[in-house]
Amino acid sequence: MIHALLLVATLAAAPHGGGEIDEAHRLAVLSIREYNAGDFEAALRDAKRAYELSGLTALLFNLGQCQRALGHWKEAEFAYKNYLREHKDARNRKDVLDLIAEMEAKTRSAAPEAPIVLPLPVSPMPPPAATRSPPPDQASPVPAAAVTEQAAAPHRISPATWWLGGSGVGAVVAGSVLGVLANGNDGSATRTGGGVNHDVTGPSYVTGQYEGLSADILWSVGGALVVAAIVVAFTSH
Numbered sequence: 528m529i530h531a532l533l534l535v536a537t538l539a540a541a542p543h544g545g546g547e548i549d550e551a552h553r554l555a556v557l558s559i560r561e562y563n564a565g566d567f568e569a570a571l572r573d574a575k576r577a578y579e580l581s582g583l584t585a586l587l588f589n590l591g592q593c594q595r596a597l598g599h600w601k602e603a604e605f606a607y608k609n610y611l612r613e614h615k616d617a618r619n620r621k622d623v624l625d626l627i628a629e630m631e632a633k634t635r636s637a638a639p640e641a642p643i644v645l646p647l648p649v650s651p652m653p654p655p656a657a658t659r660s661p662p663p664d665q666a667s668p669v670p671a672a673a674v675t676e677q678a679a680a681p682h683r684i685s686p687a688t689w690w691l692g693g694s695g696v697g698a699v700v701a702g703s704v705l706g707v708l709a710n711g712n713d714g715s716a717t718r719t720g721g722g723v724n725h726d727v728t729g730p731s732y733v734t735g736q737y738e739g740l741s742a743d744i745l746w747s748v749g750g751a752l753v754v755a756a757i758v759v760a761f762t763s764h
Contacts, residue, residue, distance in 0.1 A: 551581035558589060567596040584613035588623070595630065600637060604630035698749030 554577035562570035571593035578586040591606030607627045611620060 547580045551577040551583075554580070555586065555589070558593075562589075562593060562596070567593055571597065584610065587613065588619070591623075591626070595626070600630045600633040604634065694749075694752045696749065696753065698745045698752060701745045701749075 554573045558570045558573035558577060561567075561573060571590070574586060574589045574593055578590065587606050587610035591603045591610060594603035594606055604627055607623050607630065611617065611623055611627075614620075617623065
């Protein structure tokens with residue numbers, strides 16, 4: 528232990544204040560022996576007790592040496608710095624400063640390093656099909672428009688066709704009736720005496736003429752209406 532004899536001599540030269548100083552001297556010497564024997568735990572324990580009994584700051588260096596031997600870097604650094612604070616002109620100042628630098632370096636190397644966070648690698652798995660984007664050189668196919676086959680709607684006859692056709696048929700029927708009546712009146716005969724008198728100038732004949740004329744008109748109008756209905760039916764498709 529560096530300067531151990533100096534520390535023991537300091538204790539021996541200190542004024543005796545009773546049994547505490549004697550006990551501190553005994554423990555300091557015992558601590559040096561334990562240190563040299565490699566029993567650093569016992570050496571630290573006895574050096575601490577000697578310092579507590581005597582209060583001599585020179586023993587702080589011995590405490591630092593024991594802590595250093597035990598691998599307690601921060602505690603050893605603390606003891607060395609306290610020693611230099613109390614002994615600014617210590618003869619071993621340079622050696623203690625070197626020891627302090629050594630403890631600081633060991634404290635830094637013993638500190639756990641912060642984990643290095645690396646970016647996650649790009650997943651080699653392709654995205655789900657629902658969210659997968661098409662390659663830039665391939666355009667997404669445009670879905671073909673759904674072709675809906677519609678059944679052909681049944682042809683609906685317009686009201687105008689029904690009206691024209693119905694009117695035309697009605698006119699033709701009415702003309703046919705009038706034509707029958709006109710033929711009957713034109714051929715009507717009256718019996719006079721023992722013979723037949725064909726009346727070609729009487730009222731029946733005149734009525735037949737009007738009926739025949741009306742029948743002709745109705746046929747013409749009815750035929751025209753039927754033709755118009757047919758034309759409207761074809762043009763409405």
